[in-house]
Amino acid sequence: MNRSLTLFERAILESLVRSDKTLDQLSIDIDLDVSVVERILNLMLELNFISDLGGVFGIRGDNFDEIRKVSGKAQVIQEFSDLLTGAVVSHFDSFGNDDVQRLSVKKVSMTSGEIRIYNAFLTRLEEFIDGVEKRNNRNSKVADQQLVFFGNSNYSSLIKGSLSI
Amino acid sequence: MTQLQNEVLSEYVKMLGNPPLRVISENTGINMSRIFRLYNGSEMSLKEYQVFKNEMMRIKEISSLDDLIERCLYKLSKDKLSKIVVDLERSLVVSSVVGG
Incomplete structure (x- = not known):
């Protein structure tokens, strides 16, 4: 398969990694009709990623090589872009609703001292998120997870990257 | 309606390069004998007029997409084209899931 998996296909795999499920259970877990x-x-x-054993779906144990192929670098970049794009669209779509999803991008010039302070905040944030991940309640629904984005990029490298044809 | 009708019918035929009635019928979903009557002066209903206009819009979109694809094939790198192919394939997957 040449294309990378879509988010909804990944969500199905993520759900089935936790446990085999019926159609109804999957529908609840990933919150789709x-x-x-x-x-x-x-x-x-059709992709032979999953099996259907009498209405119970699970990941095919004999096809991990194929699944690994869709977890390569290009596919991870694609997934990351899907998540970011989805978050941006969802953020702007939710304007005016109570359920506003926070997403913030700032362009700032920082001194080396400010970069140090920023990195310290980032480290603390990462530690907090790692801690939450370790306590992760595996009984919670896949769809109920929060996507948390953090990090920074050098504007110059983004400008140069936008010139690639 | 008659002048508008004539304009639409002749423009449509020009766009497709004199297609057989069967093709016009398949594209528009209008019965072949009705197509024959329309091209021989029978008055077109508003609904039929809209069907032809929509079909012409679709053909224009396809042809501008064709032009764009051609320019991309000529100008863009293999890597960039692969990304576009992947995007298009993924869009088709989404479309097959949501039934679009």
Whole structure:
């Protein structure tokens, strides 16, 4: 398979890594309509990523090589972009709603001292998130997870990157 | 309606390069004998007019997309083209899931 997995296909895999599930259970876990989940499952059955044992879906143990292929660097970059794009769209779509999703991008010039302070905050934030991850409640729904973005980029490298054809 | 009708019908035929009635019928979903009557002066309903206009818009979109693809093939690197292919494939997957 040349293309990388879409977010909804990844969500299905993520859910099935936790445990095998029926169609209804998957629909609840990833918070999508049963008819949509059914179509996604058909696609994944065609790709031989999952198996259907009497209505219970699970990851195919004999096809890990294929699954590993869709977890390569290019695919991870694609997934990252999907998540970021989704977060940006969702952020702007949610303007005016109570359920505003926070997403903030600032362009600032920092002194070396300010960069040190910023890095210290970032380290603390990472430690906090790592701690939450370790206490992760595996009974919670896949769809209920929060996507947390943090980090920074050098504006110059982004400008140069935008020139690649 | 008659002048508008004539304009639409002749523009549509020009766009497709004199297609057989069967093709016009398949593209528009309008019965072949009805197409024959329309091209021989029978008055077009508003609904039929809209079908032809929509179909012409679709053809224009396809042809501008064709031009764009051609320019991309000529100008862009293999890497960039691979990314576009992946994007298009993924869009088709999404479309097959949501039924679009």
